[in-house]
Amino acid sequence: MPDSDPPPSSAPATLSPEVRAVLGRWNPQGAALLRAAGGAADNGAVPVARAAEAVTLIAPADASTLLLRTELARFEPWIALTDPMVDPATAPAVALVLLDAGAALGASTLGVVSRLRANGTRILFAMNNTHAYPDWRAVLDRNTALLIPVLGGDPGIVPVSARLSVAARQSGDAALLDRSGLGVLHTRLTAAAGADGGADRLAAVLHRVLSDTRERIVGQSAELNSGAEVARLREERATLLATRDGGRAQAMAALRNRMHLARMDLLHDAGARIRALNATARSDLDRLGRRTIKTYPADLQQSVNQLTGELDAVLTHRLADVSHQLETVTGPTPEAPVRAPVPRTDPPPRLGPDPEPRHRGVEDNLMIALGASGGFGLGRLAVAPLALVPALNYATIPVTLLLGAAVAYWVVRTRAHIAERAHVRQWVTDALVNVKAQLEQRVSTALVEAESQLTDQVVRATTARVVETDRRVAELESRVRELNSRQPAQLAACRRDLEILDSVRTQQL
Incomplete structure (x- = not known):
């Protein structure tokens, strides 16, 4: 364990089963260290000191290895590590092979391990820098698979992180120190090297284990008394209750807003397209002859069909944009993804019946009379020079x-053609007004159906979140009740364990 205040000069002769049970519950790595150092045998007696073996470190000479050596030096009993080397010149009794969590070991390292095993060296393995590689477990499995054929068994690689040990020492977080793996590695090194260091050193180790265990118990008692865990759970519960609808209200408001904007834009677009078509039709009518004007209704129907297809494409694109905007509000939901609604493929609007034949009226008869009168006048004027000749x-x-x-x-044919154009022009205006109404109804119907589909999808997507939120809230409430009910018993257990440890400290004094 890390160094602290000076320990007593001697260790107690025995550790009671109650003390060993407390150490096993609160500080299992410390208890293992005492057993490895000879501080607590099966019968609880402190054994005679043994000579420690130096451990040969086989590792790259880099900053990570230096930091690991520094952190291991803070533990008691102190383990002598040789300078880092890649290939030891002689066969040591104990060797620590340090691997890296970022890459699998290579052939050179496997060769070193094979030679050490052939020479009877006891080999320990550790894998450093686990904090820097999220996939270090896959590398650990790969290294284990490579070492099993060489060693003939499981190498027992210890994942460690010297930087986590530094962070744990600076923050005083015992759980973080356990996660670093340095305690497990030190325990194995102690057992392999036999570094008990005598009675004084065993007393120091025991003192540190007891002090660290007491700090853990006191910290747990303070946390229980402060109610920090309960407060954190209640805060999380309040946050979940604030968003209990799963974002449904926000999604529905966004859906109504986007659909209203889409309706306004699409209706305006439909009106603009109809006005443009009406202007084009008027221009075409001015250039049509007497024969082609009869086939113009069919040509206008083709233009309406094309306009309807273009408007449907704009409508589909706009609905896809609305669904995408809605997904940004609701978030991705694999169980009920928001899909863009597809408008129905209804037939294009019809212009209606073709224009009726124009009926002759008083104006046509008047134009015949005026045309005949004007024609006779022009004819008389044209032959006036011939009247000078009596013959x-x-x-x-x-x-x-x-x-x-x-x-x-x-004159009569020209006037009839003009009247026919005016008749067809009026029919075009009336027909396009009807087409505009049909297109607006088409757009409104598609938007209503799309809004219904999107609303259903939003409800299904948010329902899954509501169920998950309710489940999580129920778990938090159950956890809070459990903590409140267990708090008195936990505090009593902490006080009892502290009394047991204090009795050992009293014996030491």
Whole structure:
């Protein structure tokens, strides 16, 4: 154990079973150290001192090895370690092979181990720097598999971390010191080297083990009296209760907000596309002839179909964006992942029946009369020079009639074509108003269905979290009740164990 105050000059002759039981409960590594150093035999007697063997350290000469040697030197009894070497010149009695947790051992190290075993050396193995490598257990298993064929058995590699030992010494955390593995390694080195150091050194070791055990018991008593563990559990319980709905309220608020924005944007987009199509249709009508105007409703229906496909693509992309934004609020849930809803593939809106034939009215008859009158006037004006010749006076009458009829026919056809364009233009306007209403209904229906699907997914995702939160809250409440019910018995046990240790300290004094 690490050095502290000077120990008494002699050790007690025996350790009672009660003392050994207390040491085994609170400080198992210290109890193992006493057994390894000869401080507590099976019958509790302190044996005669033995001579200690020096341990040959086989390790790379780096900062990690130096730190490990420094930390081992703070333990009692002190174990003599030789300078780090890669290949010992002579066969030592005891050797410590230090491995690294970052990589499996190589062929050179296996060769050194094989020669040491052939020479009868007792070999101990330790793997340093476990704090720096999360996958050190896989490296430990690999090293064990490589050493078993060489040694013929389990090498018993001790995972250690000198830096954890430093942190434990600076913070006074006994549990952290146990995690560092330095105590287990020192115990094995003590047993292998036989470093009891005599009665005075055994007394020092016993003093340190008793003092460290007493500090652990006192620390546990202080923690029980302060109620720190109960307070921590209650704080965690309050935090869980604050988010007991699993984030459902926040997710539903985000869903309503995103769907409202999507509805506004998509309806505005649909209206803008219809207005653009109406403007394009007006421009097309101005260029259509008498024959092509009859097939224009079918062309306009194709344009509506294309517009509907583009709007569906925008709608699908927007719903995928909403589902992604919702997943950022709810978090990934493998049990019930949020999926982007897919709009229904309904047929595109129809323009309705084709425009009805335009019926002739008073305006058409008036245009016939005006056309004939204007035509006869133009014909009369055109043949006026021929009237100066008396012989051609009668020939001007048929020419006048033909010109008048031709001009009247042209005026009537032109006026009819203009009226047909106006008729189709009005039909296009009315039809696109109907298409706009159908597209808005299409968008609204898709958004309502998507909101229903996303709401169901959010409920299922948050329900799993609610169940997990309730389970965790129940565990915390059970733990708090258990701690409160066990606290008096634990405090009594701590006082009883302290009295047992204090009786040993009184015997030492």
